[in-house]
Amino acid sequence: MRSFAFVAAWLSLFSSSCTAEPNLTTPLPSHKILQDNFKPPQVFKNANLLRNINLEKGYVKETVNVVIENVDAQGQDTYYIPFKAEVIGHVGGLEVRDKKDAEKPALRSEVVEYNPYSPIQFYRVTLPTPLAPKAQQTLSITYYVLSALTPLPALIKQQDKQYLVYAFSAYTPSAYLTQKQKTKIKFPTVDVPDYTEEPERQGSTFTYGPYNNIPAGAEQEASVRYEFTKPLTLATLLERDMEISQWGGNLATEERYWLTNKGANLDGHFSRVTWAATQYYNPPSSALKTLTVPLKIGSVDPYFTDDIGNVSTSRYRSNFREALLELKPRYPVFGGWKYSFRIGWNGNLKNFLRKLAKGNGDVLKVPFLEGPKMGEGLSYEKVDLRVILPEGATNVMFESPVPLVSSEITSHKTFMDTLGRTTLKLTAMNMVDEARDKDLIVTYDYPFTAAYRKPITIFAGIMAVFLTAWSIGRLDVSIAKPS
């Protein structure tokens, strides 16, 4: 796991993570490579800062609302957000917006290429316009931290409650002086047996602070331990394929999951007797029992299989209001257990594809993620998305709603292909199920000739077979001349 986190950190270091990348063909923006002893210039101060830590799901969601003020003599547009080196590989979906103007697109933010052995790593936020001296701006920074929750005790009995520990700094890590700050923590329940010092408690919300004039880089270790008797579901890998059939008017989606439950492991072994006995009143459990996947309305032919065939314990409810795929793994997935499977379904391409007004281009709008939607949340370490366009599609451009690690255009050869289908392959790291609603937009050209390539090839192939058969049939191979 450690090595994976390290690789992940490396990958994200090299990544370009602008939120709106218009075209693959434009070169990636050049990175400013920072020096080893880099320290962010003290050109800003945080006038007021409020951090919300949400622990209601199986991952940590932090929202930092900060009023920044330029204390330099010149206009400044580069704001740094520090993370610990061991954390930054698990940070996903970092998004910075102008709090005052939420409609505007998110600000450009990216991981800074930097000495990988430094204990502190940075995200760099570029303001759209430089902030004038003495001027203030309110930023809203949102991000998720994956794999930051550890169960304590690490081994529990099958029907025990599960407690998680989250360790954090009571002072919000910042590269600048913070004049005033508070940290609010939202827990799923009021059952919080252990916590650092004395916060202000209000129901299931704790507040640390206010703290005044905390210098840049100051830390105050804190941790909380709270009840979370739900599975900590993590998809170590999700492979998601979306295949477009322009002839069939079909969008086929297939997702392959490698799930694991990061919750507390079982103390001893699984007991079917206990499990069967508790199933009647369905208590909260640290085991993953079901996954519900809401699909687009009108999705048809869903399937749920794994390496050894169909999983018969699934149900699909489909009507004009909803299309809900309810999956039940073959066995309850307890902490430390794994479960890998694949699901797939078909959808009408009309709902996703539109012709461009001019030219023979098409524009495709598909959700980046359509995984299970559950109360306790689901996080993804790595998502490989493939959009398989029709054979002969050219001029592929896309706009991704989430930061990407890599993107490439390859070709995928499958049924009746001669050249292979144009495939857009996108990789993203550290995602959570809240990204479900974000759409990926792809445009491509699909010329008329490419559309007729397949029938012509098949026709030619069959003709060739007939011609060969006919000519072989006419060959005279007899040794003696027939009299």
Next chain:
Amino acid sequence: MVAAALEPFMKGDTGRNTRGLLRLIILCTIAGAAVASRLFSVIRFESIIHEFDPWFNFRATKYLVQNGFYSFWDWFDDRTWHPLGRVTGGTLYPGLMVTSGIIYHILRLLSMPVDIRNICVLLAPGFSGLTAFASYLITSEMTTSPSAGLLAAAFMGITPGYISRSVAGSYDNEAIAIFLLVFTFYLWIKAVKNGSAMWGALTALFYGYMVSAWGGYVFITNLLPLHAFVLICMGRYSPRLYVSYSTWFALGTLASMQIPFVGFLPIRSSEHMSALGVFGLVQLVAFVEFVRQQVPNKQFQTLLRGLILVIFAVSMGALVLLTVSGVIAPWSGRFYSLWDTGYAKIHIPIIASVSEHQPTAWPAFFFDLNLMIWLFPAGVYLCFQQLKDEHVFVVIYAVLASYFAGVMVRLMLTLTPVVCIAAALALSSILDTYLVANNPTPKETQPNGQATGDVVKNATDYIKDSLRSTRNPVLGIYSYISKASVVGAVTTYLLLFVLHCTWVTSNAYSSPSVVLASKLPDGSQHIIDDYREAYYWLRQNTPPKAKIMSWWDYGYQIGGMADRPTLVDNNTWNNTHIATVGKAMSSREEVSYPILRQHDVDYVLIVFGGLLGYSGDDINKFLWMVRISEGIWPEEINERNYFTARGEYRVDDEATPTMRNSLMYKMSYYNYNALFPAGQAQDRVRGSKLPAEGPQLSTMEEAFTSENWIIRIYKVKDLDNVGRDHASAVAFDKGNKKKKTAKRRGARALRVE
């Protein structure tokens, strides 16, 4: 009108083409029907590999496709038969896997990347279409009637006797072997008829393919020589026979020796000696024929007699000598059980424990062949009427296959083709007789005398019109009534046959047996998927090298679905190893634990049907485990100890101590009591109430139990940290008090005795 319109299509060259086209269409339809009727399980369940052996074939095919042919050929599999491993590449018949591999690669070449699993699932139905075609060909060689071949094809396509081994998903050697069997026979008959080296070579080619595909090739190896031998005995020796037999034997033997698993068997084992002997005989006869043409008749007789005696004595002596000295292997166990059905039960329990090696029950013949079982003798009789070379073949085949089918259930499969052929011959001759036979033109009733003149003529005319019986001078089989009734009856039989075949296929032969189906009260299908639940749990949540011990039935499935190393599997090549597992299962924990440790066992998997009433579970197979291990350790395991004093096999309070202390019993019923109110535990398979106190396990822990308890997996405990034995460690954990009471109880029991 229609007949008139069709007239030009039915005559001359066009007529031949039309009939050819029609025949082609009919054959394609039959092949379609053959494939379609085998798809029940795919439609009802899914595209899944069935039962046990197919899982190995499937795994081997995947290995072939992933690693290429040469590494498949040299495959040493260290994930089975731990710790021995298995030289899989040299101990299997590769024909099936290579066939699917070739299909897979051809489809890939045509840019149709079909999943290898789907190819494997649908291979058997696909080949059944070809089998139907092959039986058309062979039957057409027997008779001039064009309908017989089509009937045979239709019979072959849907008869349950063949469907039983070739439904979709039943990816076993027989899937392609029956096609090869029938086609090889066709080629052989063609060769004998034409005396052509080409057909002989083709026979050898397909014989080689058959050898690579199924151990049942020995049937061909013995049937063809027998045919040749009988022909010679009947005085029908001809150069045609010489050419075809010599070509087949020489090339076929060479071809069969290319398969590593067969290797030098064709010249060293008794099963193959008849082919060699007949080959020698054919040479001799040819030589004698040659001499006869040179030498006067009188001397020839003496020469012949002397020659035959000498050669017979020499070859017999050589055979005995070689067998005794061990150069020629004696008959294998399975072969002995073909002659003596009780042989296996006494000497080789592992063969007897397989249900498909049991003798066939009488109803099975009707179940699998239906109306053909009574058409079959008629067809054989018709063969006697003509008795050309090819008919002799059918007669021999019929006799031999009938015998074998009676001895072993699985050999019903070799009987089926000849039954189809014979039944088609019989039925087509009935149909031809009644349908095709034209009304003979009634003989002109010549008036007796010329002189009678008009008066007589008028009189006959008068009588003709007045008497009903004289109005139609054509009677017997030529009348429409008899035609209609016979044809109607035959059609009804055929329809009933189709109905029966569909019913049998649907109900008896289409269950994957990996997945069990049951009906919910509302009539909807409920699938019991415990096997895959547990196998998938093993696959996902145990270390990839964890060794799983189970009874050998589940070895292939664990290898295929759970992808974990096993101790024993359905290959059963090492009886001692299986007996070791049997001993571990049937002994006390203290005896079993060292065995498990010595074999690096991490998990033990058992099948328990007590909760659901699933009768194919391990407690019901337990006696075989006991018998097989008794064969190796008679002083430690004794079958008698597992029966009560009255000779009953019980699991309840009255079960013997040996039974209740055996590992299998303990693992089956461990914790089972907890599901029921105190003292109410019930075993639904054996219909008995279990002891109030459930068994205690000290050397293992329950690791996983599937939803309906069909599969239970136990983890073998590691050695105790402080060096105690497990029993005392468990006793210590429960508190000392209990240990003392146990001691006192033991003493009291002594006093009673």
